[in-house]
Structures are given as structure tokens and as C-alpha cells.
Amino acid sequence: MVGAENLITRPSELVVYECDGYTLEKETPPAVVFPNSTEAVASVVRVCREHEVPVLARGAGTGLAGGATPLGGGVVLSLARMKKILDISLRDRMVHVQAGVLNLELSSLLSDTHWHFAPDPSSQVACTIGGNIATNAGGPHTLKYGVTVNHVLGVTWVAGTGEVIQVGPEATSAEFDWIGLWTGSEGTLGVATEAWLRLTPLPLAHRTFRVIFQSVEDACNAVSRIIAAGLIPAAMELMDRGILQAVEDAFHFGFPSEAEAILVVELDGIPIALDEQERIVAQLCRDCHAQEIVSAASEEERALLWRCRKSAVGAVGRLSTGYFIQDGVVPRTRLPELVRRVANIGCERGVRIVNVAHAGDGNIHPILLFDERDPDEVRRAMAAGRAILEACIELGGSITAEHGVGIEKLPLMTALFSPDDLDVFWRVKRVFDPANIMTPGKLLPPPPRLSQQDEKNGQPR
Amino acid sequence: MSQDAVAETITPQSIGDAARAIADAAAQRRAIYSVGGRTHFEYGCPPGRPGIALCTTAMQEVIDYSFRDLTITVGAGMRLHRLAEILAQQSQFLPIDFVFGGDSTIGGMVAWSPPGPRSYRWGSIRDYVLGMRAIDGDGRSFCVGGRVVKNAAGYNVTRLLTGSWGTLALIGEVTLMVRPLPEQRRLWSWSVKGPEELERLLSCLIASRCEPSAIEVIGGTWWDREPVLATVGENGPFRVAVVLEGAARELDGLWDTLWRELTEAELRIGEEIPVESYDRLSGFLAEIPRSGVVYELDVRPSRVVAGLELLSNLRPRASYLAHAGTGKILVFEESGDEFTPEVAAQLRAAVMPLDGRLVVLRFPWSGTWERVAVWGPVSPTGRYMQGLKDRFDPHGILNPGRYVFPP
Numbered sequence A: 001m002v003g004a005e006n007l008i009t010r011p012s013e014l015v016v017y018e019c020d021g022y023t024l025e026k027e028t029p030p031a032v033v034f035p036n037s038t039e040a041v042a043s044v045v046r047v048c049r050e051h052e053v054p055v056l057a058r059g060a061g062t063g064l065a066g067g068a069t070p071l072g073g074g075v076v077l078s079l080a081r082m083k084k085i086l087d088i089s090l091r092d093r094m095v096h097v098q099a100g101v102l103n104l105e106l107s108s109l110l111s112d113t114h115w116h117f118a119p120d121p122s123s124q125v126a127c128t129i130g131g132n133i134a135t136n137a138g139g140p141h142t143l144k145y146g147v148t149v150n151h152v153l154g155v156t157w158v159a160g161t162g163e164v165i166q167v168g169p170e171a172t173s174a175e176f177d178w179i180g181l182w183t184g185s186e187g188t189l190g191v192a193t194e195a196w197l198r199l200t201p202l203p204l205a206h207r208t209f210r211v212i213f214q215s216v217e218d219a220c221n222a223v224s225r226i227i228a229a230g231l232i233p234a235a236m237e238l239m240d241r242g243i244l245q246a247v248e249d250a251f252h253f254g255f256p257s258e259a260e261a262i263l264v265v266e267l268d269g270i271p272i273a274l275d276e277q278e279r280i281v282a283q284l285c286r287d288c289h290a291q292e293i294v295s296a297a298s299e300e301e302r303a304l305l306w307r308c309r310k311s312a313v314g315a316v317g318r319l320s321t322g323y324f325i326q327d328g329v330v331p332r333t334r335l336p337e338l339v340r341r342v343a344n345i346g347c348e349r350g351v352r353i354v355n356v357a358h359a360g361d362g363n364i365h366p367i368l369l370f371d372e373r374d375p376d377e378v379r380r381a382m383a384a385g386r387a388i389l390e391a392c393i394e395l396g397g398s399i400t401a402e403h404g405v406g407i408e409k410l411p412l413m414t415a416l417f418s419p420d421d422l423d424v425f426w427r428v429k430r431v432f433d434p435a436n437i438m439t440p441g442k443l444l445p446p447p448p449r450l451s452q453q454d455e456k457n458g459q460p461r
Numbered sequence B: 001m002s003q004d005a006v007a008e009t010i011t012p013q014s015i016g017d018a019a020r021a022i023a024d025a026a027a028q029r030r031a032i033y034s035v036g037g038r039t040h041f042e043y044g045c046p047p048g049r050p051g052i053a054l055c056t057t058a059m060q061e062v063i064d065y066s067f068r069d070l071t072i073t074v075g076a077g078m079r080l081h082r083l084a085e086i087l088a089q090q091s092q093f094l095p096i097d098f099v100f101g102g103d104s105t106i107g108g109m110v111a112w113s114p115p116g117p118r119s120y121r122w123g124s125i126r127d128y129v130l131g132m133r134a135i136d137g138d139g140r141s142f143c144v145g146g147r148v149v150k151n152a153a154g155y156n157v158t159r160l161l162t163g164s165w166g167t168l169a170l171i172g173e174v175t176l177m178v179r180p181l182p183e184q185r186r187l188w189s190w191s192v193k194g195p196e197e198l199e200r201l202l203s204c205l206i207a208s209r210c211e212p213s214a215i216e217v218i219g220g221t222w223w224d225r226e227p228v229l230a231t232v233g234e235n236g237p238f239r240v241a242v243v244l245e246g247a248a249r250e251l252d253g254l255w256d257t258l259w260r261e262l263t264e265a266e267l268r269i270g271e272e273i274p275v276e277s278y279d280r281l282s283g284f285l286a287e288i289p290r291s292g293v294v295y296e297l298d299v300r301p302s303r304v305v306a307g308l309e310l311l312s313n314l315r316p317r318a319s320y321l322a323h324a325g326t327g328k329i330l331v332f333e334e335s336g337d338e339f340t341p342e343v344a345a346q347l348r349a350a351v352m353p354l355d356g357r358l359v360v361l362r363f364p365w366s367g368t369w370e371r372v373a374v375w376g377p378v379s380p381t382g383r384y385m386q387g388l389k390d391r392f393d394p395h396g397i398l399n400p401g402r403y404v405f406p407p
């Protein structure tokens, strides 16, 4: 079906696939296949369906919720060899790619044009377009440009039935919004094998600056005020003192060591409009007790600032051998309160927590540090992570903004959704994956009730 | 079957009332037709069997407006002009064209999700619905999404319901992401003599870095009633309109940028036209006479010109508004009688080589139209659509006959 060269079964090679970026749960899969066409993916899914073997789609494995971790056996279906750029049509503002293409590759591909693919997860050097679609990935510039779903025009999809479905790139009123439904489904409804992606013009100019605050709360208040003032910057990213220390060690950017929080604000658009916006943002930051506002003086400095932000998580390794990254989201005005609660949760449970946040979206990534060899510390960190998400729910938010539910957040789905809401998800699941072979046991807690109909025919009616 | 088939109207005051009404109807297997402002009831297919109209307009309260978060939750029956007023008080707006006018309800817009000219820059209503409360065909209410601007918990069922023509669930309440209201809007227009010039102009506009909100191609006699949009006489056959939005100074800068790009491409510079013309453009569906036919032709942006040429050959008397940046061409023919299912089939066959899709959005209900003539051939996703339909509306009582599903 895929050829021996596209299959691995040797335990020594399989270890690489035992988990994704969420390392607290692991299991070595029995086999990994590397199909190189949509048809091959469909054959794998069909065979697995016949034999009721679970299938787990995997991009680059940078996911942070255990979505690509092969719990419970089954075949890992890696899209890593589906890396072709199929078409670039600037006249249509569109590229057509296979799902294994890396996010950053699109930027290099388009580097001599004024176009780009807007979703820019911090992991973009490594993560795949298929993974971005499966998790509806965001990034620092989501604030202005939206998440992955806002940039997908078409998809070739292998459903859990083994059927290949192409949707788009032309839109039509005669169909449901399949792209909207599949994006963010974390491999549980099928596999994306190709995508048509919308391109966005690069802005004519940027203003990027870092603002130093005496407290994280002040920084969050500034974010709220900026949004409330009717400005939508391209990005507003927050790093607290803990993470800054790691970043500074790694990149020697020159962040002052006494800074409690730094906000990286980027405005983009037409130069004439940026002057005014920059003035307003600076004033609002000062109103929130900003200590220092420094603009990136050159394109190099801007690039370095972004490198610091995007590599921040990677730099955490300097602080601790073990860590896990949480992903909570609240209405943006509740961010100051959430930050306070995160700090309290850390104190109460004796867990060190450092924070980065896509603050403009109300999306925070507390990073919980622990020593992997100390089971008690791991347990406390896990409990603290859970408490943070419960706080998000209480403040009117959600348990994940962009990393997805995977296995890590599964226990909280019942806290966020009622049994009736979850039942709605199951209806969708059964239509696209009647045999429940696509990444079973992820994203959805077990169904409250199995309809007899589904047990009987195992087919979408 | 016609509008008369829906003689009885109920107007629930709350989602609870609506849920009970639907549960009752389900028990009796009676059809429920959801209606809001009734601004586009004659779009889609006629009711498939007699039933009750469920009017949402009493569910029209603001449930929560967190203007500092740029989110608002309202009852689905709120009319768009009222929503716009409320948002404008905080200098905010929902960046969606009111294609059927301000009397439409937000629920109706979400149920259909009709794209307007500005979807080129702003996206469609799907991009703004963060969450909703809805009622399925068994009368069970459920919530999907939430009130945060980014949410990856569970499936995007909000997107599934948006644009499903009310066939999966009745939308009772929606949470929307809103945006700061741009200070100004300005319009420029070109009259264009032939397809080659049109293609050069569109290529330049689409490649532009000034982020137009809309790039429209206008054609046909419908527009003659608005002198600045007319395409007859010395002008035409095409007119192009470009919309820029932003702060006052920003707009000057954006226009300068576009001016330079056009000059470099050796293209003519458009003339600025009164901003009021935009309402005529974006709201034209609300104005056209009921006897007419409306259909959409979907192609890639690079094939819009070819699509328009084909249209002018086959349907020389049609008027249209083509969203050139997204590839959606909305066509209108004043005399519905001339547009038969055979004509639709012929057009559909003609756009196939362009990978184009044709959907007839409005046709005289007196005629005999098979589903396939209206919506096009059943796509490979048909059985998944039906699978979802059966699970959300097991008795087939929600808007039967109106959309792609057989009644």
C-alpha cells in the first residue's frame, strides 16, 4: 500500500513517535506509515477501518496537548513525506500544498513576493500545515489576522470512512462549511492531505516596540485599554519576568533584568496611520505605569525581538528539565484577574510558573516547571495546570485557545460543556468516523449514550 | 407549494419557549420554518410541506455587550440595523454587509451566511460568530463555542450551523466578535471597455498592498438607475468599484499607494464616487423586484473575467455584481420566467470548465424546479450532509424542502 520504505516497525525507530510536545504521557506505537499521496492515506484509513485499528495522523509532533501521542495502540500515519507545493497562484492569492509542508516553508517560498501565509505559530519552523489545520493554530499575529481557519480556502480530506472529499477552493452556498468544521478537529474526523491557503499582503510598514512594566497586571491592563480604545495592533505579546530570564540567557537581547513584564506590541499598516497609533498606544501604556517604551530601531532588531518571543518556550529548558505549557483563554478584560490567579495557584501548590501570552487575544500560556524525576512535583504541576483551566472557565473563558484538547485537557471537557453539548460533538464524530478509529479517546470524553442506530450500522445514514 | 403553506406563525419570547414549540412540533411531526425579518424568505426552495412559521423577532435582547472585549451576545431575532446602532454607540461594528437590508435579523444572516462585497477584506459572518445557543429538531437546546475570540475546545459546530439554512437547528442566541468602526469609507470607480482591460485592472487591484475592503465588477442595466454606477452609453460594458476603509489620513495614504500601483501598471486612475453608492451596491438584493431570479456563480478570482464573458454571451440581459476578490458573482435577471431549469443546466455546464459552481438562490416558486436544478449535482459530501441532518433533525421538521435536502 505504501511500500516497505514508507513503513517503520523497529522499536528503536518507533520511540520518536511515542509522544508529541506534551511529554507526560507516552506510548510506543506498533507502526508508523509515511504515505506520499492522498490515495495512499485513504488506503491506509480504509484498511484500518476494516480491521478496526486506530489511526493517528501526525504532522511534526509539535502539538502540546498530546494530540499526536499514540495512546491505546494503532497506526501512526505521518504526513511528513507529503511535502509538495502543488501550485502557487498569486492572481488568486492562493497556494495549494500537501499537508506535510512546514508552515515556515511558505514564508521562504514567498520571500520574493509581498505575500505571506498569516498564521504564524511560534513553532512555525517545525510544524506542518496539516497540523495547523488540525489544531486551528494561531500565533502572535492572530490578533489582527485571525487563526488558521480564516486562511483556508480548500481542503482535500480523507474522512474516517476512508473516503476522499475535496472541498473548495471555490465557495458555494450548496454545502455546509466543512472547512470550518474540520479545522480544529485534531485528527478525530479525518486527515487533511492537501490544502488551498489564502495569502495575505505583507503590510507596508511596521512599528514594533517593547514596553516594560512593573507588574504583569499593569501590562494586561494596558492590553485591555488599547483594545478598548478601538485599536487592533498586529500583535500584543506578553512575557513575564520568569520567562524573560530564560530568554535573556539564551539570546542576550538586553532586556533589563529588573523588568517584571514586557509587552511586545506590533502595529502594521500604512506609515502615515502608524504614527498616530503609536502615539496612542504609548500614552495608554504610560497610563498603566509603563516604565520604558523602546522601538525596534531596525529591521534586524525587530527580527531579534520576534525571535526572542517565538523562541521563548524553547528557552525554558534553561530554567528546568521538565515543563509543560498550558493554554488558557479568557475574555481579554479578564486577563489581569487570570494572571493574578495563576500566580496564586503557583504559590499555593508550590509550583514555579512562568508566563508568555498572546495577550491581545486573552490567551495565556503559563509554563509549569518541574523536575521530571520527582513524581510529587509532577503531580503538583499537573494539578496546578488543571486549576488554571478551571479558573479560565470561571472567568468566562475556555480550556484551550489554540493547542487543542488532545489527551491533556480531556478531563476538563465535561466542566466546560454540558452532556447535551458533548452529545452534539458526538453526532458530528459519528458521521465522519463511524467506526471510531480516528484517534479514538482524544478530544471527546466517552459518549454519554450510544445511540442504538449507530451501534447497528456504523455508517453515516 | 408556496408561502401560504405556512399559514400559522408563532413568536416565542425566549429560547425556552422556542425549544418547547419545536419539541411539540417534533412530537406531531409538524414542519417548522424559522423566519426572522422575512427579508429573504423567498430565497431558497419553497416550503416542502405545510407547517408553522417560527418567528424569532421577539428574541431580540442584548444578553451581554462586553464592548471592551469587542464581543456581544444577542438574541437571534435582533434586527441588523438595531445591532448596528448599539455597536455604533461604542464606535464598533460587525463587518458584514447587510445584503438584505437592516431589517434582516442576525439569526437569519447567520443561518444563510450570504457574502457581501466587503467579505474580501473582512471575511464572512462565519468569521465573527464565536458561539451560539441553538435548538435541534428534537427541541433540545445546546451551546457551542463561547465568548472568547480564540477557542479550540471541541468541534467548530458554530461554523457548521452558520450557513446551514436553519436545517440543523434553530439559532436562538449568538455571540459575535465585533471590530472598531473605521472612521471613513471611500469609493472609486472605473468604467472599463473590454475583458483585457478588466483583467489588467483586477490583477492590479488584487495585488495591491492597500487592502481594499471590496473589489466589485458591476454590469447590466439594473445599475443604470444609479448614474455613477451605470454601465451603459459611452461607458461599459463593465464598471469596477473599489472600497477603501480606515481613518481619514490612512485613507489618503492608501489611495496614494493604489494610485502609484495603477500608474506603474499603466492603468487609468478611477474617479471617486459618492460613498452612498456603496449602500446601493451592497444592499442590491433587498431592492430588486420579487419576480426576478438571483443566482450565484462561484469561480476562482482569476476566472472572474472569463465567467463574466461567458455570462454576457449566454445571458446578455442579466445584471450582476461580481465580488472579484473572492470570485463570487451574484447575478440577477429581472424577468424570472426566462430563466428556466434548462437555462440553469446550460449555464452550469458552461462554467464547468472553469471549475465553477452555480446555485440558484431565488426563482419563481410557481415553476417546477428539481433540487438538482437549484443546487447543482449532489456533491460527494451529500451523504455526510444527510448524516448530520438525520442526527440534528431526526424527524426532518426544520425548514423541510428549503435547502438541499429533500423534504
Ligand SMILES: Cc1cc2nc3c(=O)[nH]c(=O)nc-3n(C[C@H](O)[C@H](O)[C@H](O)COP(=O)(O)OP(=O)(O)OC[C@H]3O[C@@H](n4cnc5c(N)ncnc54)[C@H](O)[C@@H]3O)c2cc1C
Pocket: A020, A021, A056, A057, A058, A059, A060, A061, A062, A063, A064, A066, A067, A068, A079, A099, A120, A121, A122, A123, A126, A127, A128, A129, A130, A131, A132, A133, A134, A135, A136, A137, A138, A139, A140, A186, A187, A188, A190, A191, A192, A193, A313, A314, A402, A403, A439
Ligand atoms: C515551542 C512551541 C511553540 C508553539 N507555539 C504555538 C503557537 O504560537 N500557536 C499555536 O497554535 N500552537 C503552537 N504550538 C503548538 C503546535 O505547534 C501547533 O499545535 C501545531 O499546529 C501542530 O502542528 P504539527 O504539525 O506539529 O502537528 P502534530 O503535533 O503532529 O499534531 C497535532 C494534532 O493534529 C493532528 N494532525 C496532524 N496532522 C494532521 C493532518 N494532516 N490531518 C489531520 N490531523 C492532523 C494530530 O493527530 C494531532 O491531534 C507550539 C508548540 C511548540 C512546541
